Amino acid sequence: MTAHEVSLYNTRTRRKEAFVPIKPKEVKIYTCGPTVYSPQHIGNMRPYMFADLLRRTFLLKGFSVFHVTNITDVGHLTDDGDSGDDKMEVAAKKSGRKAEEIADEYTAQWLEDRRLLNCVDPDVLCKATDHIAEQVALCQKLESKGYTYRISDGIYFDISKFPGYANFAKLDLLKEGEGRIKDVSGKRHYADFALWKFAEKGVARQQEWDSPWGRGFPGWHLECSAMSWRYLGERFDIHTGGVDHIKIHHTNEIAQSEAAFGVNPWVSYWMHNEFLDFRGKKMSKSLGNICVLRDLIDAGFHPLSYRYFFLQAHYRKQQTFTDEAMAAADKGYRRLRAVTEGLAGCESDSSEEGVEKIVQRFYAAVYDDLNAPQVLALAGEVVRKSGLSDSARRYLVELIDSWLGLNLLSPLSQELGKESDPRIDDLVQRREAARQEKNFSEADRIRDLLMDEGVTIEDTPDGSTWHRFK
Ligand SMILES: [Zn+2]
Structure with a gap:
């Protein structure tokens, strides 16, 4: 264990703060999940890899973690500024399919990609359509407290009754409203x-339900307040999501929840990840440049190379995806794993001199607002550092990988299948012989030679085997 405090950047206060839980040694986290009307592209996966790191951070710290993530399968309107039609309904109409079928398909894709990226499953995964009753109850609560009004289009939240509305996103409400005020007739404020x-x-409509106000469907923001209420209570520790949610979605969640429950702050820490810039553009259906994880796999990349790529930037920094950067990440990942997987058979030893210092540097980086690039660099250093025994390396790699989530101690070959090539078999045998003669410089020379042509050697108790990177 370690004396380091967990320090997190809190969007609510715009500074890095020492984390103080509501209940000692417990952390409750809510993450805004996907809207499942279309495939989740690689940029969409960034919030979940980030939330996964957050969860692993608290596990490392010995906290009990309770993590809720939602799936939006109703209510998210086509314009994120809260107008237009429901995205699910539009997708269903366009394709002639059932909204539920579309939601199931893209939920499955998202779950599969999470699994391939080693994101630990949340404790609760909740769908908006399974929680209509909770959403109606929350709306009734707001109505009874006088925070709503009714117009021909629906029941609306009246922000004039909630004076702190603009605080979270530091909105300039007059400027922000230009061009938006008349999107729905009868609205009192844009x-x-x-x-x-x-x-x-x-x-x-495919998706509509009975309510005290007649048939209809919930607005998107309501689901996150209602489901976090159900599973995490009226106050909880951390809420995460992409930076794009700050201005509208999270601002509205805060207004609803603080008004309904009479709490302030509703959530102690708000954490937001930055965007992925895709080959200099935003990924969008209309630009036809959607890239999903499967596309990267089909191009020959290991799925965890994309996690490695993500870890190369801090979650609060915008990251640029280019083909070159992805190829470099894939190579970097396979090179790292080629060495670390060889340590799997070693004993683990934490008592060696120099180990504790590295352990402390690891905790310091993790607890300093999840500094993944620093931890990744530390992993590389452990592998290369001379003066450490393989047992010490194994101990450190296992510890560091419990946070990075890169499967560093499992043999890559088991995932990739075997090939045969007599020339490479011969080189591998020559390296094996050099090792037995304790001619390590020759053994390393052959390993580097093979590595340069994309071949990884794996040392097992039964001898050495090899496989290609791609
Ligand atoms: Zn949300």
Whole structure:
């Protein structure tokens, strides 16, 4: 264990703060999940790898962690500024499929990509459509406290009743509102937002439910307040999401929850990850440049090379995806793993001199607002550092990988299958012989030679085997 404090950047206060939980040794986390009307591209996966690191941070610290992530399968309107139609409904109409079927397909894709990226499953994974009753109850609570009004289009949250509305995102409400005020007739302020939308008469919708106000469907923001209420209570420790949520979605979640529960702050720490810049552009369906994890795998990259790529930048820094950067990450990852997997058979030893110093540097980097690039560099250093025994290395790699989540101690060959090539077999045998003669410089020379042509050697108790990077 370690004396380091966990220090996190809190969007609410705009500074890095020592983490103080509501209950000692416990942390409750809510992460805004995907809207499952289309594939989740590689940029969409950044918030979940970030939340995964956060969860691992607290596990490392010995906390009990309770993590909730939602799946938005209703209510997210086509314009993130809260107008237009429901994204699920539009996707269903366009494709002639059932909204539920579309949601299932893209939820499965998201879950699979999470698994491939080694994101630990949340304790609760909740769908908006399974929690209509909770959303109605929250809307009723707000109504009874006088925070809502009704217009022909639905039940709206009245931000004039919640004076701190602009604080979280430091909004300039007059400037922000230009061009938005008249998006729905009858709205009192452009930033007022729908809690419950009425189903239009004569328009067949796939997703609508009965409510005290008539048939309709919940607004997107309501689900996160309602489901976190159900699973985490009226106050909790950390809420995460992408920076794009700060201005509207999280601002509205805060207004609803603080108004309904009479708490301030509702959430102690708000944490946001920055965007992925994709080959200099934003990824979008209309630009036709959506790249999903499967595309990277089909191009020959290991899925965890994308996690390695993500770890190369701090979560609060915008990261640029280019083909060259991805190829470099893939090479870096396979090189690292080629060495670390060889340590799997060693004893683990933490008592050696020099180990504790590295352990402390590791904790310091993790607890300093999740400094992944620093931890990744430390992993590279452990592998290369002379003066450490393989047992000490094994101990350190296992510890560091419990946070990085890169499977560093498992043999890559088991995932990639075997090949045969007599020339390489011969080189591997020559290296093996050199090792037995304790001619380590020759053994290393052959290993580097093979590495340069994309071949990794794996040393096992039964001798050495090899496989190609791609
Ligand atoms: Zn949310």
